[in-house]
Amino acid sequence: MIRYDLKCDKGHAFDSWFASAAAYDRLAAAGHVACPDCGSASVTKALMTPAVTQRSNDRALATPRDPKEAALAELRRKVEETSDYVGLSFAAEARAMHEGQIPERAIHGEAKPDEARKLIEDGVPVLPLPFLPTRKTN
Structure with missing residues (x-):
């Protein structure tokens, strides 16, 4: 995952998470990255400071955790x-709940981009999460 500071052509600043730099490039080129304030799809990456990891012996001198990281963890x-x-049955579960075939409940999972796009086009209320789900294993 990678987080970019972004800015629209109207001057609104915001940030967003992407699976990779290539994923951002594909989404932006397709017009799928939009400003949450005005909806403009004319978005560019803003100047960012790099995230630098600290050596373990420097941790005592480390500054408190970034508030955005803490908010994401929360x-x-x-x-x-x-x-x-x-899991991967997210799209089917969300659609079945929307259509009243199964009882509604809060779910999260994974969907392929075309599945997610179809849910949104069909009015199914879904939102992307800014993190990958924790894998459930035995």
Whole structure:
């Protein structure tokens, strides 16, 4: 995952997470990266400071954790605590709930880009999460 600071042509600054630099490039080229304030799809990467990891013996001198990282960790904890992980069956589960075929409940999982796009086009209320789900293993 990579986080970019972004700016639209109207001057609004925001940030977003992407699976990779190539994923950002593909989404931006297709017009799928839009400003949350005005909806403009004319978005560019803003100047960012690099994230530098610290050596273990420097940790005592380290500054407190980045508030954005803490907020992301809290969001992950809340999502995983209050919803069911349905893995790759997310699109089917979300659609079945939307159509009243199964009872509604909070879920999270994974969907291919074309599946997610179809859900949105069909009015199914879904949102991308800014992190990859924790893999459930035995």
